[in-house]
Amino acid sequence: MIDNSVFGPDFGTLLNGNGTLGVAVSGGGDSVALLYLLAEWGRRPLHVFHVNHGIHPDSGQWAHSVAVHADRLGLAFTGLAWTGDKPATGLSAAARTARHALLADAARAAGIRVLCLAHTADDIAEAAYMRDLGSNVGSPQTWSPSPAWPQGRGVFLCRPLLGHSRAGLRDFLRARNLTWIDDPANDNPLSLRARARQALAGQAPEPARQGKRVMRAEVEGLLHDPEGWAALGLLRFDAEAFRRLPREAALHLLVTAAVCAGGGDRLPRGPSVERLYGAMSDGQAHTLAGARIRQTRGIIHVFREAGDIGRHGPPRQEAVWDGRFEFDQTVVVTATGHDRSRLDEVGNAFLRTLPAQLRASLPMVTGAGPHLAVPLYGVSGQKHNETVTTTCWVLPRFRASACRVSCETDL
Structure with missing residues (x-):
């Protein structure tokens, strides 16, 4: 069983700022456990957000159950809804995109900068399993900017439970006689994520990795901006320092720069990124995610592709x-x-x-x-x-x- 005292130091180290924290709660076991753990920690005001996707017949009841949890704890609650037509294909991805956009808009409207999500070590293991089967799904990180853009500008996601297991969280809930919802989608054999969950059931998840990001001082050392033009959208890097980065970190930095300079909303993955990394050399220009990338005189330039703005x-x-x-x-x-x-x-x-x-x-x-x-x-x-x-x-x-x-x- 998980004792809340185990989480106190983790929360205090990660969430060492001020102001209200947002908590995204679906009604499932992981997010309900996160909500009660943060409430028992008790050092920050909390605001509970729930997105009703309108997909499952019981989604209204799920929204009500989250509102009941928030009321029991005396917390502010905002219910959000994904309305309008739903796609016939790619429903899960569309729901995720809509969910993050709704959460980001609501958090910004409430003056909330940090939104806590309940991903666990199991989610990391499942993402790795999915990648082994050809998926390009990323691995959840402890901290990341909201993936919704531009709705998520200035909003950050914190996942404080990545070092803990789904089973342990349910032990925590049972010990307090708390209830949660099991989404039937988690057992859908047509879903790769559901198949990953079933394949890994009963296995102890591995500890979270540090991820592909590099330390801020390293990033600042890479940036070349004597004229201050980065403030207008031109990103430049020292090519020699860039090449000294571990390959995975360099690839992540490159695609991140392209998406930010290009104003896009999703990181490109796959062979095109690998080819670009290998092809960059003096004088050659490449395009990626709405940005142009050129290396010249030892400097990598990443800037908006002007011809693409017409889109x-x-x-x-x-x-x-x-x-x-x-x-x-x-x-x-x-x-x-x-x-x-x-x-x-x-x-x-x-x-x-x-x-x-x-x-x-x-x-x-x-x-x-x-x-x-x-x-x-x-x-x-x-x-x-x-x-x-x-x-x-x-x-x-x-x-x-x-x-x-x-x-x-x-x-």
């Missing part, structure tokens, strides 16, 4: 543009590479100070007249656009995704 369609009102820039108000935005004929002289002068990789991929707000919605570095007397304030998420998102995080205060 978003014509200019429209939005608060987050191209997955890279967030505005303090809803504005109509287009790329500087589309039409700069009406851009004022200050804006054009600023663009001339930038490397070619950036000139066509910055946000240009339309309205009274096109103007750049970025800090005007290097232009005399112009420190910021007077109308619109913007945040470029490329560099902070890259740091959050690439760096190894040991505790909440590392975020």
